[in-house]
Amino acid sequence: MSRFTTRELAIIAIALEDEERSARNNRRRYWVHKMLKARHAEGEFWQIQRHILDDEEKFYIYFHMNRYLFDYILSFIEKDITKKNTKFRQAITPIEKIAVTLRYMITGSSARTLSSSFRLGESTIRSIIQEVCNAIINKLMGIFIPTPIEERWKSIAQGFQDRWNFPNCIGAIDGKHVNIIAPANSGSLYFNYKKHFSVVLMAVVDDKYRFIIVDIGAFGRNSDGGIFASSKLARRLESNSLHIPNDKPLPGSNRNIPHVFIGDEAFPLMKNLMRPYPRCRGLSEAQTIFNERLSRARKVVEDAFGILYQKFSIYNKNINVNPIHVDTLILATCILHNIMRNYEIEYLDQHEMQQPIHHNENGFLQPILENEMNSAENAFNIRDLFSSYFQSPEGQVSWLHQNIQ
Structure with missing residues (x-):
């Protein structure tokens, strides 16, 4: 016969369940998913940086513009989309942010798809697109769609x-x-x-x-x-x-x-x-x-x-x-x-x-x-x-x- 009353057994069961839930949550708690940690080795941007940034023809096919024009746009908005590195993580570079945004526009791929290919979080992808679009509007609209005189x-x-x-x-x-x-x-x-x-x-x-x-x-x-x-x-x-x-x-x-x-x-x-x-x-x-x-x-x-x-x-x-x-x-x-x-x-x-x-x-x-x-x-x-x-x-x-x- 059990040495515990029904009430005591219920309390023990609840305690064990709470302990198991806590352990399960702790196993899920991580700073960066292991897939995202491989961004510099496997991410799409870092792959193209190694293979096509210096190939003008391939660059144009990928971005629908040549490297000169890409750098011209970057020169206007770079300061607005630059973040500082911290001791916990390395900031995403402005050139990578523009690459993500252009590929979103050019391919029509969803943020979820780009998340897998660029090895960036889905919410990060959405934030990057919004940030770059705002910078383009703030810095370039007055030049390229000015109020006509x-x-x-x-x-x-x-x-x-x-x-x-x-x-x-x-x-x-x-x-x-x-x-x-x-x-x-x-x-x-x-x-x-x-x-x-x-x-x-x-x-x-x-x-x-x-x-x-x-x-x-x-x-x-x-x-x-x-x-x-x-x-x-x-x-x-x-x-x-x-x-x-x-x-x-x-x-x-x-x-x-x-x-x-x-x-x-x-x-x-x-x-x-x-x-x-x-x-x-x-x-x-x-x-x-x-x-x-x-x-x-x-x-x-x-x-x-x-x-x-x-x-x-x-x-x-x-x-x-x-x-x-x-x-x-x-x-x-x-x-x-x-x-x-x-x-x-x-x-x-x-x-x-x-x-x-x-x-x-x-x-x-x-x-x-x-x-x-x-x-x-x-x-x-x-x-x-x-x-x-x-x-x-x-x-x-x-x-x-x-x-x-």
Whole structure:
């Protein structure tokens, strides 16, 4: 017979269970998982550092940019992403942080997958991506997506005239849905007409596929027109505070015409925003030519989105990130896109990159005062003036005019 009472046996059982649980927890308690300890020997970054950092071709395939451009970006954000070593652990280097972030953007791999390949904790991977994106925005946005001033608009207008046969055009505008994993308790806010959850990247693009203005984070359920109506761009257009140059004659004419953005049918017709003539009714030859010219020039914004998606495969998957951090991620990729475009367009032949001029608020011209041209009626008149000009000897392009006839 037992020498212990039932109560005493229960107490002993509880004590033994607590002791076993404590021992089990102690066995789990470690500073770094043994897999992560092998980072310098087996981690992806340290492998590529040994094999491809000095191979320009392999480097480009891996990072979608050459080593010079990588180092150029590093030089701007290195201080912001550098941490000190401690006696307990060695800090992750800035170059490794950029490598992790670029591979996340380029491959679209999850933080969990990158955790295994880079031998870093999953939460560490997420923290690195957010840290690097914030540094890119803080240090590089003012340089590569600066608020345009009058001279910048004039340069863009000249580019649209020379490359796309649409004079007085200062940018093409469109929206792009970026698919995300449905945020918790968001209902149908992010659910779009394509049956996906998304946030919207609305952008104005110049004649060389670079982002001029970006508006990020609108709910996927909203239309492009609705997003535009509530955007800062629309408000600044209405108040004439975008520093758009004064009206100027189209080439070969003497009638002053406003500088305009161009968009598709989702956008409103405004003094400084042209959209196609409605296709639901029969169009005249002049209207058809106008629509063709506008469509050809507006294609630059669709192509810019295409380049962005090709460079960064994160866009080809449902991004599993809090919407606040999604906005940061998208903006960082837009800045990187512009950096790459600037290098490819302006500096590739010279084999060097000079820092672009950073214009701040003190360098802006005074806003143009509102005038009588802002009414809807005048917007229709402006479109008709473009339409007539495109049929005139001064404004027509032979290849399109012959095809229409």
